[in-house]
Amino acid sequence: MKQRTIAKSVEIIGVGLHKGIPVKMRLEPLEEDMGIIFYRSDEGVTIPLKIENVVDTKMATVLGKDGVVISTVEHILSAIYAYGIDNLRIVVDNDEIPVLDGSSSGYCMLIDEAGIKELNASKKAIKIKKEVEISTQEGKKVALKPSNHIIYDFSIDFEHPVIGQQKFLFDYSIDEYKENISKARTFGFLHEVQYLRSMGLAQGASMENAIVLDNSKILNPDGLRYDNEFVRHKILDAVGDMSLLGYTLVGEYNAHKGSHHLNHLLTKKLYESAENYEIIDLEEADEESKVFEIAYARA
Template identity: 80%
Template sequence: MRQRTIAKSVEIVGIGLHKGVPVKMKLEPLDSDMGIIFYRVDKGITIPLKIENVVDTKMATVIGKDDVVVSTIEHLLSAVYAYGIDNLRVVIDNDEVPVLDGSSSGYCMLIEEAGIKELDKSKKAIKIKKDVEIVTEDGKKVALKPSKHIIYDFSIDFEHPSIGKQNFHFDYSISEYKENISRARTFGFLHEVQYLRSIGLAQGGSMENAIVLDQTKILNPEGLRYDDEFVRHKILDAIGDMALLGYTLVGEYDAHAGSHHLNHLLTKKLYEDKDNYEIIDLEEAEAEAHVFQMAYAKVQS
């Protein structure tokens, strides 16, 4: 199995969730072994997608270098990671990736418009060998576990009548991602949105790009896309955050009430001990390569 990039460059213009300003973004193909790279064209700064370049995880995953940042990268990366793209340059003219409709479905369409190109070098993946977890005092947990498959399992528990307890088990494939994960939108509570705007954030947030709830109900007139859209979006975010590993994951991600911050701590902890993982070559690892071949089988290119 070979590394992947996109077949041609594609552009999009959208609004940033927090600053609320227009952002032009272009996705460009890259050669083998170049990874995912963000380029702030307005600043002339290149920021490779690496764990050590994460500078903030409070409201979104933010990477930066030399005081230049790119924020809210997780939805784009979720789609890029789901489609198995290893090498890509993201050229952007502001400090925030466009939010689009609050999901990653627009990025799936953009990737399919660009097409997928196989490169000359073999694809690598990160295989989880030992359980690694982060657990907080209030019961939140994120973990990576060994598995022959690619699995994301997430549960949430909100004291809100429209959310409550939800869990979702996702067996990875591109077709399943498109159908069951990519359309799930980000969500927020009205009182939080009002506070965020008072401190200069969420300026681009609206019911056009998020599910908004008051104390008792969902305010979006169209309602939900899935009955459990909230937990599905948490998986969407987690897939984007796992892109920081630098390799496609072979293993199980398991979380209860996880967050961008906990995901960042998890990726750091995994790499602290080389016994936790193995970097495998999918030209040589036949069993794992078969898993990816099945997962990629229905992708359009």
């Protein structure tokens, strides 16, 4: 199996979630072994997708270098990672990725428009060999476990009548991602949005790009896209956050009440010991190669 990039450059203009101003984003193909790279065209700064370049995880996953940041990268990374793209440059002219409709489906359409190009170099993946877990006293947990498949198993528990307890298991393929994960939107509570706006944040947030809830109900006139859209979006975020590993994951991601912050701690902990993982060449690893061939087959 070979490394992947996109077949041609594509661009889009959208609104940033926090500043609420237009952001132009362009996706550009890269050659083999170059990885995923962000570029702030207004600052002339390149920020490679690396764990050490994560500078904030409170409200979103934020990358930074030399004092320059790019915020809310998890949705675009989720789509890129789901499509198995290894090499790509993401050019933006501000400090946020366009939020689009709050899901990753718009990024999937952009990648579909660009097309996929296979490169000459063999594709590599990271295979989990030993379970690694991050947990908190409040009962939150994220873990990576050995498996010959690619599984995301997530559960949430909110004290809200619309959300409550939800659980979803995503057995990875590009088609399954597009149909069951990519359309799930981010969500927030009205009192949180009002508080963030008082701090000059969430200026671009609206019911056009998020599910908004008050204390008892959903405020969006069109309701939900799935009954369990909330937990599906958590998986969308997790797929994006796992892209920080630098390789496509072979293993099981398992979470209960997970977050961007816990996902970041998990990726760091995995790399603390070489006993936890191995980097495999998908030209040589027959069993794992078949998993990806099936996952990519109809995309």
